[in-house]
Amino acid sequence: xxxxxxxxxxxxxxxxxxxxxxxxxxxxxxxxxxxxxxxxxxxxxxxxxxxxxxxxxxxxxxxxxxxxxxxxxxxxxxxxxxxxxxxxxxxxxxxxxxxxxxxxxxxxxxxxxxxxxxxxxxxxxxxxxxxxxxxxxxxxxxxxxxxxxxxxxxxxxxxxxxxxxxxxxxxxxxxxxxxxxxxxxxxxxxxxxxxxxxxxxxxxxxxxxxxxxxxxxxxxxxxxxxxxxxxxxxxxxxxxxxxxxxxxxxxxxxxxxxxxxxxxxxxxxxxxxxxxxxxxxxxxxxxxxxxxxxxxxxxxxxxxxxxxxxxxxxxxxxxxxxxxxxxxxxxxxxxxxxxxxxxxxxxxxxxxxxxxxxxxxxxxxxxxxxxxxxxxxxxxxxxxxxxxxxxxxxxxxxxxxxx
Numbered sequence: 001x002x003x004x005x006x007x008x009x010x011x012x013x014x015x016x017x018x019x020x021x022x023x024x025x026x027x028x029x030x031x032x033x034x035x036x037x038x039x040x041x042x043x044x045x046x047x048x049x050x051x052x053x054x055x056x057x058x059x060x061x062x063x064x065x066x067x068x069x070x071x072x073x074x075x076x077x078x079x080x081x082x083x084x085x086x087x088x089x090x091x092x093x094x095x096x097x098x099x100x101x102x103x104x105x106x107x108x109x110x111x112x113x114x115x116x117x118x119x120x121x122x123x124x125x126x127x128x129x130x131x132x133x134x135x136x137x138x139x140x141x142x143x144x145x146x147x148x149x150x151x152x153x154x155x156x157x158x159x160x161x162x163x164x165x166x167x168x169x170x171x172x173x174x175x176x177x178x179x180x181x182x183x184x185x186x187x188x189x190x191x192x193x194x195x196x197x198x199x200x201x202x203x204x205x206x207x208x209x210x211x212x213x214x215x216x217x218x219x220x221x222x223x224x225x226x227x228x229x230x231x232x233x234x235x236x237x238x239x240x241x242x243x244x245x246x247x248x249x250x251x252x253x254x255x256x257x258x259x260x261x262x263x264x265x266x267x268x269x270x271x272x273x274x275x276x277x278x279x280x281x282x283x284x285x286x287x288x289x290x291x292x293x294x295x296x297x298x299x300x301x302x303x304x305x306x307x308x309x310x311x312x313x314x315x316x317x318x319x320x321x322x323x324x325x326x327x328x329x330x331x332x333x334x335x336x337x338x339x340x341x342x343x344x345x346x347x348x349x350x351x352x353x354x355x356x357x358x359x360x361x362x363x364x365x366x367x368x369x370x371x372x373x374x375x376x377x378x379x380x381x382x383x384x385x386x387x388x389x390x391x392x393x394x395x396x397x398x399x400x401x402x403x
Contacts, residue, residue, distance in 0.1 A: 001252070005075045005132045008175055008252050011264045012271075013133065013168040016161035020138050023157075025150055029143050045096045046082070049104055053086035067117065068105075071125045071176045075132050079103045085112055091190050095127035097136040103128070114195035118182035122173040129172025135165045145397070149365040153317040156362070167267060170240055171247050180204075180248045184241045191237035208245065210238040243267045278352065288343040289356050293318070295333040295340050296356070296381055297363045302330035304371035314366045318359065341384045353385040361395035370396055 001007060020026050049055070058065045061083070068081050080102050088108035096104040105127050115123065130136065140158050143150055150158070174183045184204045194200055247253060250263040258266075278286040278293075297318070301311035307330075344353055360381065364374045378392045 003076065004175065004252075005129075005172065007260075008168075008171045008247075009133055010164050010168040010171065010267065011260075012268065013161065013164040016157060016164060017133070017135075017138065020154075020157060020161055023154060025154055026138060026143065029139055029146065030137070033139055033142065045099045045104060046102065049082075049084050049096075049106065053084040053106060056083040056085055063117065064112075064120070067121050067124055070121065071128050074176045075125065075128055075172055077103070077128060077132060079131075081105065083107070085109055091115075091193065093123050093127050095130050098131065103131050110195075114189065115186060116182060118177050118179045119186035119189070121177040121179075122183045122186045124173070125176030126169045126173030128176075129169035130165070132172060133165065133168055135169070147368060149368055151314060151317060151366065155365075163271060166240065167243055167271070170244055171252075174244050174247060175253070178253075180245065183244055187237050187241050187244075204241070207238055208242055239270055242270050246270070278355070285344075285347040285349075285352060288340070288347045289352060292337075292340040292344045293356050293359060294328070295336050296360050298328055298330050299334040299337060300360055300364050300374050300377050300381075302334075303373040303377050308367060310366045311363060314363045318363070337381070338384070341381060345385055350387075354387060354391065357382050357385065357387060357391060358395050361392060365396055 056064060064083055068083060071077070072081065079098060082102055082104050084104065084106045086106060086108060089110050090108060091111040091114065092108040093111060094106050096106070105124065107123075111123065112120070138158070138161070140162055144155060144158060149155075170183075170187075174180070177183050181204055184207060185202050188202050188207055189195060192200070246258075246263055246266045249257050251257040251259055252263070278289040281287070281290070297315055298307070301307040301315065307315075344356065348356075357378065360378060364370050364378060370378075375392070375396075378396075382392050383389075
């Protein structure tokens with residue numbers, strides 16, 4: 001396969017990546033970061049890694065370097081790699097933006113100790129996938145936690161792109177490992193934190209059945225899962241495995257497999273479980289969510305001296321079907337909030353309720369700092385929807401990064 005890395009990249013990743021690079025706000029932030037880097041006088045990434053972790057030379061870890069060689073060959077990477085390990089009980093790995101022609105990968109000590117060779121091949125290929133696809137070109141965390149919050153439509157595009165970027169990186173890792181059970185087991189370990197199979201034995205079919213149950217119940221993933229899996233930038237772990245099983249059955253991995261078009265259609269269906277479009281949905285749950293969003297967004301935006309131009313624009317971006325905002329009565333909608341909250345609490349899943357509040361936070365967050373009156377109302381809505389106590393804070397202060 002010619003230029004396999006480009007061919008296995010997820011289509012939605014590339015489409016959103018190109019759209020985001022062309023966005024004026026993304027361009028502005030990138031220029032600002034480049035200027036800061038040019039003016040920086042202190043040590044860079046390599047100096048930081050050398051002082052805070054252990055560099056793994058080929059003589060210290062020949063097996064790990066052989067894995068790196070394989071990944072470089074499979075993905076067509078010519079940059080020099082440097083591998084580092086740092087002490088941490090959590091499973092983690094990261095690939096840093098290239099510096100001086102070098103690419104740096106850092107692993108936690110617990111991950112290197114608990115993962116098999118094939119599992120490590122997946123992790124390393126995944127991290128190098130972010131490098132190959134230049135995902136670091138879009139400084140998502142910098143944009144979303146900056147002093148000036150992005151428009152709601154841009155924020156939603158950033159969240160969606162980041163999830164599809166993870167799909168591309170997962171494919172790069174799976175392409176390097178060429179062993180679906182090991183790939184799935186690696187994702188299971190990352191999701192569960194388990195390293196010993198004496199108590200819990202990994203079962204791929206059972207892991208995937210979580211997704212089938214979600215589809216059968218009409219639910220979203222995320223209930224009972226770590227909030228960052230659902231809310232920030234990474235797809236829910238069983239969805240990642242489901243997307244990889246489809247990838248493993250494609251022509252990109254085996255002769256006679258399903259074609260790329262079918263692959264992308266099936267993956268988009270799987271990823272659609274993350275965020276069904278409740279603003280256009282026709283179920284009882286989505287209608288209740290939409291009604292609450294309209295009332296909540298108007299009430300929150302109006303809570304601090306009326307609806308500003310920025311908040312008006314954010315609302316219009318969400319409500320593209322031409323809802324006449326000027327005809328809505330904020331006081332009346334605020335009176336309707338308790339009834340609409342009750343309807344959503346009764347009909348919507350936990351993750352669906354989280355989605356509505358997240359979108360309300362996006363509207364409130366277009367102006368910084370968020371006014372205390374708006375913050376209080378958001379927390380009241382979240383509390384009445386039985387969401388975690390710190391959910392609004394995490395939404396307003398989220399600092400997502402690719403890893």
